[in-house]
Amino acid sequence: MGTGTLRALRAGSLATAVVASLLTALPGAATAAPNPADVVVGLTTDPGEVGPAGGRVRLTVPVRNAGGSEATDTTLKLTLPSGATLDLGDSLGGWTCDATAAKCRYGTLPAGADTALVLNVTLPAGTDGHQTTVTATASTRSRESSTTNNTASATVEYVAKPDLAFSWEFGSGEISYLGGNGSRGFVQARATNIGTTPAPGARFTFQMPPDAFAGASTTDPEWNCDFSTSTWVCTNDREIPAGGIAYLNFYPYFPAGTVGDTRTVTGSVSTSVPERSLANNSGATTFTYVVPTTGDVDLYGADVVGRVDVRAGEEFELAVALGVRGGSPSENVAVRVPLPATVEPTSLDPGDANWTCRLDGAADDRSIECTRPFWDIGTDEAHLHLKLKANPGTTDGPLSFTATASATTPEASLDNNTATGSVTYVAEGVITGHAWIDTDRDGQRDADEPNAYGKIGKIEFVLEGTQPSWDVPRGYPNDSDGTYFTRLKPGRYVANVYLQDGVPYSFTTPDVGDDATDSDVIGSTGGYYNRGWSAVVEVKDGGETVVDIGLAPTA
Known part of the structure; x- marks a missing residue:
């Protein structure tokens, strides 16, 4: 080819390029085709396991158009295990579904848009270890860049085992350095059956510090416990259904200690049949010695029992009710009840062996005083029953008795140390x-x-x-x-x-x-x-x- 010919071709090519550039700039000129649609499907199940009787599983199906064009007439087809049934629910996210056909239609899904629908499927009975699959497949009339991502599957496994998960609940973790009931810990040991079949009873095992001991409140009557060694064991044979719990209110006692020192207890739970998992069967809890709160004697009642009125020579009973609160024991607790000159005790036995009562004072200034040298927290309330008699000459009308409590140890409050009870004296x-x-x-x-x-x-x-x-x-x-x-x-x-x-x-x-x-x-x-x-x-x-x-x- 000659030089002139080559030069002419080059000029023609340049002209062609210029014309093409101009055509592109004109309104309505043809452009490059956009990216096609691309429908992407996901599928998750909750739970991922069911018991041998089958059960309901929640299906979440997210659908996204990852392409550059809209996906028209978007549909979704679910493939369910044989015997499964579909429940549409009310979270369809814009889809229209036919439960019998297991098919849903969305319509047009714009480019970049996503949606999700939530369905429930009820699976039939199965055997332990069997896995069953649910599949969701999307389609569209539009051309897609890929169809390899139009299908998603999820597997549900049949599990026929209990699974006891151990936990400590409700414990404060603080114990008094003074010992006694203040050094009684409390925490609840709990076993939750997160498996799919009942557990035939539970066995709690506690590895205790060497100085821990069982006290009056340690035993839970719902359990059979052995505290004879540092490994405490408590059992019962009550069935724990799937989703159910068993619990033991746990009250270990510790001796007096040093503020800041700790005692750690490790607990575990087991059952007599194989479990789905043993990784969740144990846990530890720690008790810390602290300075307890101040004790508090609470005298909360003084009442004449079963009487509206009394007459001369009639015996009646004044009941005084009190307890000890706070975190520390109370020492030398006394209850004093002044008596009118015309009222006398017929008995000084208060009906509680922890207390001693006596009559104090002269004839015109007498009182009954009941004392208790030591009263630990966490012990029973006291109900003192004072038997009295009103003699002739008692003033007609209300006959009142005021009981006042005291202690030689500090109290959190003195506002709750007094109570008054009364009865009507009928002079006749x-x-x-x-x-x-x-x-x-x-x-x-x-x-x-x-x-x-x-x-x-x-x-x-x-x-x-x-x-x-x-x-x-x-x-x-x-x-x-x-x-x-x-x-x-x-x-x-x-x-x-x-x-x-x-x-x-x-x-x-x-x-x-x-x-x-x-x-x-x-x-x-x-x-x-x-x-x-x-x-x-x-x-x-x-x-x-x-x-x-x-x-x-x-x-």
Whole structure:
């Protein structure tokens, strides 16, 4: 080829390039084709294991268009194990699904967009170790850059084993350097069956420090425990279902120690059948010696038991309830209850062998004091039962008792050291007597003379210096022996005796012979509406006053 020809070709090529550049710059000019769609699918299952009976598994299927063009008519097909059923739920993320066909349609998935749908599949029963697979496959009408990422699978394994996971729960980890109940630790040992079948009971094993020991509260009645060596073992045979728990409230005791020192306990759990895993069967917990909080005596109750009111000579019980709080024991605890001058104890036994009670003070300034030399925290509440008696002359109305607690050791608060209980004292005496027929009219009640039941309408007791009213106290002879019995407030009274209208009897001669068997009606009106009256008699608190009533036949 000649030089001229070569030069011409080069000029033509340059012209062609210029024309092509101009065409590209024109509106509507053709451009390079964009990247095609690329649908990418993922699949996860939760849980990844089921028990031999099968069960429900949550499927999460993320779908993303990683390409440069939209994916039209995007669909998803699920391939399930034989016998599995699909539950669509309400988290479809814009997909429309047919559960029977196990197929879902999204429509157009824009370039770079992603979506996810959540479904539930119920798997049928299977055998231990068997694995079953769920597959999700996406498709689109659009051309894709690759279809190798359109399918995802997940495997679910059938596991027929329990799996006890050990943990320590609720422990504070602090114990008192003083020893005693303050150095009693607390933590809960727990076994959670995260397997798929029941565990036939649990066995807790604890490796204890050499100085740890079992105390009154260590044993849990729900467990059979052996504390005879430094390896403590507690067992029970109650089945732990899949998802269930077994727990032991664990109270080891430690001696007094040094602040800051620690004691470590290692615990583990096992069962009598193979487990899915043993990697989660143990754990350690640490107890640290600390300075405990101050003790606190809490006297929270003083109550008269089972009584609304009391009368002279009646015994009643004052119950005093208290406990010790805080982190330190209390020493020389005392409870003091001052007594009114007219109240006395009938017993100084408080009903609690930890306490000793005595009566202190002179007659006009007495109190019961109950003492306890040492009271450790974590021990039973105290209920002191003080038996008392109110004597005549006690003031009518509220009868109060205030109990106050104290200790020689410091207390967190003194605001809870006092409580008051009360009962109503009813000051009253009794008027009583016999009503009889004095058949021989000798003024004396003889053993063979009948009672006057049915002959007397009523007996009214009127305070001296007052007039009878509708609400005066009354008495009525009974039908067995003609006696009557009426409680009255202390005071001076006249007994007015009203005979039944028109009865053929009058009042017999009073004050004849023996006062114990004579009649005490000193006057009467006579006539059809016969009323008799006694002399003024005094009713004293706790006392008994007798007014006998003798009737003589009028014919």
